[in-house]
Amino acid sequence: MTATSTERNAQGVMEFIDPVFTLSDVAVSYSDFLAVSNVNLQIPSMDVTAFIGPSGCGKSTILRSLNRTNDLIPGAKVHGKISYHEADLYDPKASAVEVRRRIGMVFQKPNPFPKSIYENIAFGPKVNGRPSKSELDVIVEKSLRSAALWDEVKDRLNDSALSLSGGQQQRLCIARSLAVDPEVILMDEPCSALDPIATARIEDLMIELKRDYTIVIVTHNMQQAARVSSYTAFFVTEVNPLGDRRTGKLVEFDSTSKMFSNPTDPRTEAYVTGKMG
Amino acid sequence: MSDLSKAGTSTAEGAWLAPSAHLRRRNFFQSIAVNVMRIGTLVTALITTGIIFSLIPPTIELLGEITTQVFGTTWAPLFLPPEFGILPLITGTFVIVIIAMFIAIPFGLAAALFLSDYASFNVRRVVKPILEILAGIPTVVLGLFGLYVINPGLVEKYWPIGESVGYSAIGAGLMTGVLTLPIVASVADDALSAVPRAMREAGFALGATRREVATKIVFNAGISGVVAAVILAFARAFGETTVALMVAGSYPKLSLNPGDPMQTMASFIGFAGIGDQPTDSTGYKTIFLVGSILFLVTLVFNLLGNRIISRFREVYE
Amino acid sequence: MSQVSLESKLSTKRRVIDGVFRVFLTFSIIATLAFILFVLYTLWKDSKFLLSKEIVTNFPSNDPNDAGFQSAIFGSIWVVGVAALVALPIGTLTAVYLEEFAGKRNKLTSVIETNIQNLAGVPAVVFGMIGLAFIARGPLGWGFTVGSAAMVLAMMILPVVIIVAREAIRAVPPSHKDGALALGATQWQAVYRIVLPSAVPGIATGSILAVSRAMGESAPLLLLGALSFVTFNPTGLDSQFTILPLSIFKYASDSREEFHYIASAGSLILVVILFTLNFIAIFLRDRANRKSRV
Numbered sequence: 001m002t003a004t005s006t007e008r009n010a011q012g013v014m015e016f017i018d019p020v021f022t023l024s025d026v027a028v029s030y031s032d033f034l035a036v037s038n039v040n041l042q043i044p045s046m047d048v049t050a051f052i053g054p055s056g057c058g059k060s061t062i063l064r065s066l067n068r069t070n071d072l073i074p075g076a077k078v079h080g081k082i083s084y085h086e087a088d089l090y091d092p093k094a095s096a097v098e099v100r101r102r103i104g105m106v107f108q109k110p111n112p113f114p115k116s117i118y119e120n121i122a123f124g125p126k127v128n129g130r131p132s133k134s135e136l137d138v139i140v141e142k143s144l145r146s147a148a149l150w151d152e153v154k155d156r157l158n159d160s161a162l163s164l165s166g167g168q169q170q171r172l173c174i175a176r177s178l179a180v181d182p183e184v185i186l187m188d189e190p191c192s193a194l195d196p197i198a199t200a201r202i203e204d205l206m207i208e209l210k211r212d213y214t215i216v217i218v219t220h221n222m223q224q225a226a227r228v229s230s231y232t233a234f235f236v237t238e239v240n241p242l243g244d245r246r247t248g249k250l251v252e253f254d255s256t257s258k259m260f261s262n263p264t265d266p267r268t269e270a271y272v273t274g275k276m277g
Numbered sequence: 278m279s280d281l282s283k284a285g286t287s288t289a290e291g292a293w294l295a296p297s298a299h300l301r302r303r304n305f306f307q308s309i310a311v312n313v314m315r316i317g318t319l320v321t322a323l324i325t326t327g328i329i330f331s332l333i334p335p336t337i338e339l340l341g342e343i344t345t346q347v348f349g350t351t352w353a354p355l356f357l358p359p360e361f362g363i364l365p366l367i368t369g370t371f372v373i374v375i376i377a378m379f380i381a382i383p384f385g386l387a388a389a390l391f392l393s394d395y396a397s398f399n400v401r402r403v404v405k406p407i408l409e410i411l412a413g414i415p416t417v418v419l420g421l422f423g424l425y426v427i428n429p430g431l432v433e434k435y436w437p438i439g440e441s442v443g444y445s446a447i448g449a450g451l452m453t454g455v456l457t458l459p460i461v462a463s464v465a466d467d468a469l470s471a472v473p474r475a476m477r478e479a480g481f482a483l484g485a486t487r488r489e490v491a492t493k494i495v496f497n498a499g500i501s502g503v504v505a506a507v508i509l510a511f512a513r514a515f516g517e518t519t520v521a522l523m524v525a526g527s528y529p530k531l532s533l534n535p536g537d538p539m540q541t542m543a544s545f546i547g548f549a550g551i552g553d554q555p556t557d558s559t560g561y562k563t564i565f566l567v568g569s570i571l572f573l574v575t576l577v578f579n580l581l582g583n584r585i586i587s588r589f590r591e592v593y594e
Numbered sequence: 595m596s597q598v599s600l601e602s603k604l605s606t607k608r609r610v611i612d613g614v615f616r617v618f619l620t621f622s623i624i625a626t627l628a629f630i631l632f633v634l635y636t637l638w639k640d641s642k643f644l645l646s647k648e649i650v651t652n653f654p655s656n657d658p659n660d661a662g663f664q665s666a667i668f669g670s671i672w673v674v675g676v677a678a679l680v681a682l683p684i685g686t687l688t689a690v691y692l693e694e695f696a697g698k699r700n701k702l703t704s705v706i707e708t709n710i711q712n713l714a715g716v717p718a719v720v721f722g723m724i725g726l727a728f729i730a731r732g733p734l735g736w737g738f739t740v741g742s743a744a745m746v747l748a749m750m751i752l753p754v755v756i757i758v759a760r761e762a763i764r765a766v767p768p769s770h771k772d773g774a775l776a777l778g779a780t781q782w783q784a785v786y787r788i789v790l791p792s793a794v795p796g797i798a799t800g801s802i803l804a805v806s807r808a809m810g811e812s813a814p815l816l817l818l819g820a821l822s823f824v825t826f827n828p829t830g831l832d833s834q835f836t837i838l839p840l841s842i843f844k845y846a847s848d849s850r851e852e853f854h855y856i857a858s859a860g861s862l863i864l865v866v867i868l869f870t871l872n873f874i875a876i877f878l879r880d881r882a883n884r885k886s887r888v
Contacts, residue, residue, distance in 0.1 A: 069478055074398045085598045095602030101484025102600075111475035114498050124483035127493070127608075173479065180483050300780070307782035314691035317684045321710050321756070324749050328720060331727035387622030395619055404623060406876045411630050413803075413872045415810030417839040418861040421846050422633050425640075425854055455629065486604065488612045509715065516717020518813035519839075523846065543813070546719050550817035556731050564817075568723045572716065579715035583708070 014231075014253055016044040020184055020214045021066060022083040028061045031075035035061045036248035039080070041233055048206055048215045050225035050256065053235030053271070058248020059218045062235075063186050066216065067103035068096040101128060103184040104177030109193045110169035112161035112176075117153050120161045120172055124180035139179050146212075147175035148205050167198025174205065178213075185209070187217040191224065203228050222272055225256065232259040234268045332569045339562035352529040352540070354563040355549060365529040366567070369446065369539030373521055376450025376535060377457055377514040382507055384454075385461025389506070392462070393469035394477075394491040405466075412459035420523030423452040428524060436536040444526030444538035452520045457510040464509055468502020468589060469495050501589045508582035512575045518543040542567050634865065641859035649859050653825040654841060658852035663860050666841035668827040669740070669820075673837055674808045676744035677751065682801050685755030689797075692756070693763040694785045714753035721750045722814030730818055738819030741831035746814050751804040758800025762793040795882035802875035806868045812839035838864050 007015045019042040027037035036058025043049050051059035061070070068089065070076040082089040089099060101124075112120050121140045125131050131139065140157070144150040149171045153164070161172055170190060177185055187206075191199040199221075206215055206228045219225050225232055233253040237246045252265045263269045296304065349362025388408060392401055427448040433441040472495045480490040496503065518541075526538035527548040540548070546564050554560035604612075652662025688710075696703040725746035729736055736742045766789050774784035815821075815837060821844055824836040836844075838860060845857035 067482065069482065072474075072478065072481060084600065087598050087600045089600065091600065094600035095604070096481075097484055097486050098600050098603050100482050102598075105478070105482035107475050107478060107482075109475060111473065111479045113476060113479070113494055123480070123493070124485070127483065127485045127489045176479070177482065303780045303783065307780045310782045310786075311691065311695050314687045314695065317687040318691050318696075318706060320684055321688060321706065321713060321752065324713060324724070324752070325709050327724045327728055327749075328716065331724045331732075335727075384622050384626060387619050388626060391619040391623050395616065402880075404627075406872075407627055407630070409876065410869060410872055411626065413806060413810065413868050414630070414633065415812070415839055415861075415864055415868065417810070417812045417842050417846075418633070418637070418865060421842065421854075421857055421861055422636060424846060426636055458626065486608065486612050488615045492615070512715055513717075516719065518717070518719040518816070519843065523843065543717060543719050546723070547813055547816045550719075550722065550726070551821050553819060565723060565727070568720055572720050575715060575717055576712060579712050580708075583711045583715075 011040055013040045014042060016042050018045060018085070019043055020045045020085065021216075022081075023062070024081045024083075026062065026065070026078065026080035026082055028058065028065055028070060029077050029079070030073065033245055034247045036235070037079075039250045041250060041253045043214070043216060044231060045214050046210060046212075047231065048210050048217060048229040049231045049233065050229035051216065051218045051233050051235065052220075052222060052225050053248070053251075054237060055220075056246060056248065057235035057237045059233075059235045060188055061248065063188055063216060063218050064105075066184075066186055067100050067105055069100070069105060071096050101180050102182055103186060104180065104182035105186045105188065106170070106173050106177055106190045108189045110166055110173050112164070112169050112172055114160065114162060116158045117161050117164070117172060118157040120176050121179045124176060128180055143175040143179040144172075146178050146209070147171045148201065148208070149175055165198070167194050167201060170194060170198070170202060171205065174202075174209075178209075182213070184214040184216065187215065189218050189220060192220060199224070222260075226260050229256045232256045234259065234263075234265075234271060236267055236271075328572065332565050332572060335562040335565035336569045339559070339566050342559070342562075350531050352545075355552070355554075355560045359559050359563075361563075365531040366540060366542050366545060368531060368533060369521075369525070369529060370515065370541040370543075372446045372533060372535055372539060373450045373453060373525060373541055374511065374514045376447055377453035378507070378511060380451060380454025381457040381461045381510050381514070385458045385506070385510065386465055386503065388458070388462035389465035389469055389503075390491050390496070392466045393472075394487065394495055408459045408462050411455070412463070414456075416456060416517065416519040417523070419452045419456055420520045423448045423520060423524035427451060432536060438534050439536045441536060442526075442538055444524065444528070445536050446525045446532075446539040447535035449521045449523075449525035449539075449541075450535065452524055453514045453517050456517060456520060457514045460510040460513055461506045464506035464586070465499070465503045468499040468506065468586075471502070471589075472498045499589075501585050505582040505585040505589070508578050508585070512578035512582065515578070516543050516571060516575050517541075518547040522547045542571050546571070637858045637862045637865065640855050641862055644855055644859040645862070649856070650863065654823055654836075654844075655825075658850065658856060661845070661853070661856050663838060663841060663863060665824050665827050666836050666838045666860070667863070669824065669835035670809060670838040672740050672828045672833075673743045673747060673815075673835060674805060676740065676831065677747035677808055678801070678805050680744065680748040681752045681755055681804070685752050685801075685804075686759050686797055688752075689756045689759035689763060690785060690790070693760050694781065694789065710753045710756050714757060717813075718750055718811055719813040719817070721746050722817035724749070725814065726817045736832070738822075738834060739832050740828045740835045743815050743818050743820060743835060743837070744831070746818060747808040747811065750811065750814060751808050754804040754807065755801060758804070759793070759797045762796025762800060763789060765796060766792040795878050799875045799879040799882070802871050802878070806871040806875070809871070810839060810864065810868050812837070812843060815840060816843075838867075 009015050021043040023039050023041050026039040028035050039062055051063060053059050064070045065078045065082060070078060078090055087094065113123065118140055121143050122136050125136060125139050141150060144153060149168060152168060161169065164172060191202050203224060209215060217229065234251045235248050236251050237248050239246055252263060252268045259268060260272050263272065343361050345360050347361055347363060349360065350364050351360045351362045352365045353360040392404060396404060428443060428445050432445040432448050476494055476498055477490050480494040521541040521544035527540055527544065528538045529540035530537050532539065545567055549560055549564050554564065649662045651664050652660050653664050655661040725742055728734060729745050730738055730742040770788050770792065771784045774788045820836050820840045822836055824834055828835045842857045842860040842864065845853045845860060
């Protein structure tokens with residue numbers, strides 16, 4: 001059930017029915033450096049939303065603020081308001097641990113733990129409860145199946161995760177994040193370290209997963225954004241009027257088909273047609 | 278910058294890439310510099326050779342002379358007739374080293390985890406130098422503290438077993454522990470801090486708490502560095518001389534009661550060395566016999582520890 | 595969708611373990627710091643009535659009322675100074691050679707590297723033994739002199755100097771050297787003019803730490819007769835000597851309690867010297883780090 005709505009509010013922000021995230025005037029700074037500012041957007045449920053834009057435009061920064069991964073960087077601060085459904089993500093009463101359990105993340109480079117394949121998947125369920133061995137077996141199999149990795153690894157679950165190929169490792173990381181039953185999966189350039197064949201498999205997987213999960217993906221690869229996402233946000237970097245550092249800014253957010261065929265902003269058009277980057 | 282023009286003018290026909298006179302001079306200078314440096318490098322090899330050649334001959338000579346039992350219970354090589362039962366030195370060394378590890382491992386690893394995963398940048402910037410200061414406290418000062426504060430203040434008053442004589446293995450063990458704590462902390466912190474941040478973020482992204490990330494992911498990923506830290510600290514404790522000599526005394530008592538005075542292999546060397554043994558005397562050769570054991574044991578542990586560290590670096594750097 | 599709550603759903607058990615663990619780590623650090631402070635406080639408390647000019651200017655004496663550390667302080671400066679003059683240049687040169695000139699995948703290089711690492715872990719007292727066998731007696735036969743002691747300490751700190759100097763050299767971005775090479779500098783010129791100047795703060799930090807280690811070391815010189823009653827300052831490499839750590843040792847071993855306080859005063863002097871050296875080293879490193887970060 002895709003949330004389809006093209007309503008726009010007074011600020012011109014595209015509004016969805018029951019969006020997963022609502023960002024209002026969001027800015028992120030690191031100590032005295034403003035990385036990205038003035039972001040207003042909503043992210044629909046059970047769909048794939050892509051963030052694109054040139055390096056340094058703040059798309060990863062915004063992504064990382066969606067599950068409070070930025071909290072881990074000293075000096076990082078999120079301004080404005082990010083709502084997850086109706087709840088304020090940065091409410092003092094909100095727990096970052098709980099936020100991250102609900103909103104999983106897959107990183108740029110595959111980062112399996114130096115443990116067995118089985119233990120990688122079991123880690124999340126184990127810290128989040130006390131599942132029995134048989135419950136764990138079920139979770140591990142289900143997660144690996146969902147990540148289209150089960151058939152390749154079912155006979156060697158006790159091998160080290162580091163023995164897998166890069167593409168398999170990344171699918172393992174996706175399976176690992178599925179194992180704690182999140183609602184959202186954030187993916188930060190998940191294919192940038194992979195070859196084209198492995199990339200294609202991950203893209204297929206994303207399309208598969210959006211039936212059950214909300215996916216937000218940051219990518220440098222515009223074809224990828226066009227292939228997998230329904231909505232696309234385009235960011236640029238601008239010279240900050242307050243200093244000489246550059247600050248990221250959201251230019252345009254719309255359905256992917258519109259963004260790639262008939263964007264409103266000339267900068268978007270320049271970027272998607274390859275004139276700028 | 279005149280180098281460039283010279284390079285042009287001095288070039289003979291068909292030899293554009295041949296070195297100019299000036300470059301040849303520079304190359305000559307470089308070769309002198311490199312050879313001087315080679316000699317410097319040679320010095321390090323000489324030191325090791327020197328250690329080995331100073332240890333082996335007296336050790337072998339003495340081994341030929343020893344007629345009493347080597348694994349006996351009386352160590353009295355400086356008496357007449359000398360006795361070489363090495364058991365008291367072995368127990369003394371191990372009792373003190375093990376007590377030291379009971380201090381250094383938990384406190385050192387706690388410090389390492391605190392620094393790598395709990396401390397903010399600013400706290401780290403303060404705490405790390407303080408640990409280095411602790412590492413810089415001279416052994417003789419720790420020995421003095423052990424001898425006149427720990428032994429009378431703690432051991433004499435509270436140690437339940439036996440009669441205190443002013444020296445104790447437990448006092449020496451505690452102070453050796455303090456001495457090796459910074460080694461554990463710094464080597465383990467290096468290893469834990471080298472665990473990629475991506476690994477931590479993956480854990481956090483699964484809803485793990487800081488403690489779970491630190492103990493179940495970071496500690497596991499850095500375990501070989503942690504093991505290396507313990508091994509290197511062990512080797513350091515094993516070779517510590519002054520603290521053992523001052524705090525545990527110089528009586529090689531065969532005992533497992535940490536409240537007793539004891540002698541370690543290293544403190545025997547220090548003790549016998551003070552006595553200015555004439556060359557070729559039994560005492561002199563005994564110093565080298567015990568030194569050989571000390572050298573071999575620490576060598577094995579250091580080799581092991583350093584190998585583990587370099588393996589670990591290959592994985593993460 | 596119903597109202598979501600992001601409030602923590604950690605089980606009580608998890609929360610308790612997390613809290614206990616944090617307390618344990620913090621306690622360990624605080625206990626360690628408190629211990630350092632307690633040691634220093636004890637030294638000060640036991641010797642504050644002795645702290646005057648005389649404790650530094652007096653020579654060792656059998657009378658606790660005029661016993662001091664002058665010859666020990668001068669002995670330490672002589673021995674450590676000469677050791678530094680020997681070890682620092684050789685150590686730095688060796689480090690430059692290993693980092694910039696020796697073949698990286700060379701078998702011989704890796705043997706030398708392993709050797710240096712192991713030398714750094716050899717117990718200090720063993721260096722005293724080689725000093726006794728070859729320098730004080732044996733082939734060189736220099737006796738129990740400043741020269742012998744300095745050589746022993748130089749051997750002891752050489753591997754440390756090499757290791758820290760290599761780290762400092764390695765920290766210089768290779769692009770700097772590549773730039774110089776691309777301009778036609780020889781390898782040696784690039785190293786001498788570009789790499790070494792950038793590495794100087796790191797080498798200085800490591801050298802100071804190595805020197806302070808030599809200054810505080812006592813065990814190897816036990817074997818070189820430094821635990822003796824010397825009532826004059828050294829005048830040259832062939833002088834008899836004592837050093838600060840061992841004269842502390844000597845006073846501490848005296849059965850009369852008054853001398854234990856003198857040992858505390860000596861410890862305080864030694865600690866002040868070493869902490870000053872360490873602070874300079876840490877300060878240099880901090881400054882160099884900050885510069886390279888910007």
